[in-house]
């Protein structure tokens with residue numbers, strides 16, 4: 352008999368720690384991690400950097416590609432004094448000999464785009480990003496508020512949060528502005544299905560959806576390398592959430608479908624360069640694990656809805672160990688993603704009760 356698995360825990364940045372998997376992936380770069388301000392060459396002309404993050408998930412991986420006549424930076428770190436000091440050191444030392452050709456950003460989250468404005472100012476390098484990610488970043492900075500807007504409060508109410516929890520959540524506000532430098536006003540568009548040249552090789556732009564709307568992954572078949580960003584993480588699954596602006600969305604379907612698209616495009620032996628933890632091989636295995644993880648969570652969601660229950664009650668089943676309002680916000684978002692996915696597939700029904708709260712109930716198959 353196997354020991355019961357621990358329930359997944361949510362890190363402060365919102366990635367869920369997955370239960371141990373039966374399948375394996377390999378870490379061909381070994382156990383070494385880049386020291387602050389140093390890099391490790393993980394493939395010819397491709398360098399791995401690790402920057403600190405002020406979250407429970409305490410680091411992000413950035414990559415630098417040697418273009419011959421300059422450098423491409425992949426992701427930029429969160430805006431902080433530490434990030435500034437690290438970039439200043441790199442620009443003075445390892446990167447000093449050649450210009451920065453481009454700032455390539457996988458998606459709009461602050462640990463990825465945070466320093467892009469500062470770097471653009473320092474280096475005059477253009478920002479390369481997908482259109483939706485640029486729009487999300489620009490809009491979120493422009494709209495930043497110290498508290499949630501009324502529609503978001505109504506949304507949390509319909510999900511069944513108690514007055515106290517709703518109060519805690521609405522006081523969280525939004526820190527996007529303090530975690531990012533001003534987003535460049537101009538960009539070069541990364542577009543699905545197109546190729547770009549980096550480091551003398553062709554790279555295909557593959558889109559991962561659901562974690563962010565149009566997250567760019569870049570795959571070079573000739574180098575057998577894929578920049579996976581937050582979509583292809585080796586140890587944790589990226590948060591796939593439903594947020595107040597799109598309450599009826601099925602983000603999990605977007606995520607799972609795009610994972611299959613990436614699986615079909617990428618060689619199983621490709622080296623994956625992820626945004627957290629270490630570079631690894633076994634991308635097909637990893638995608639299968641991520642898919643199985645969500646299948647399991649969907650099953651738990653169905654079981655939790657045998658009687659009509661609120662989304663807040665299902666969140667307690669899926670994430671029993673949430674520690675603060677920030678984690679609750681993320682846990683709730685991921686729970687609604689699973690509920691909406693089951694609703695889209697006709698497995699769960701939702702009703703709006705007289706108390707203004709949605710109740711979810713599993714559809715019993717007809718015999």
Ligand SMILES: [Zn+2]
Pocket residue numbers: 458460562563581589
């Ligand atoms: Zn992210």
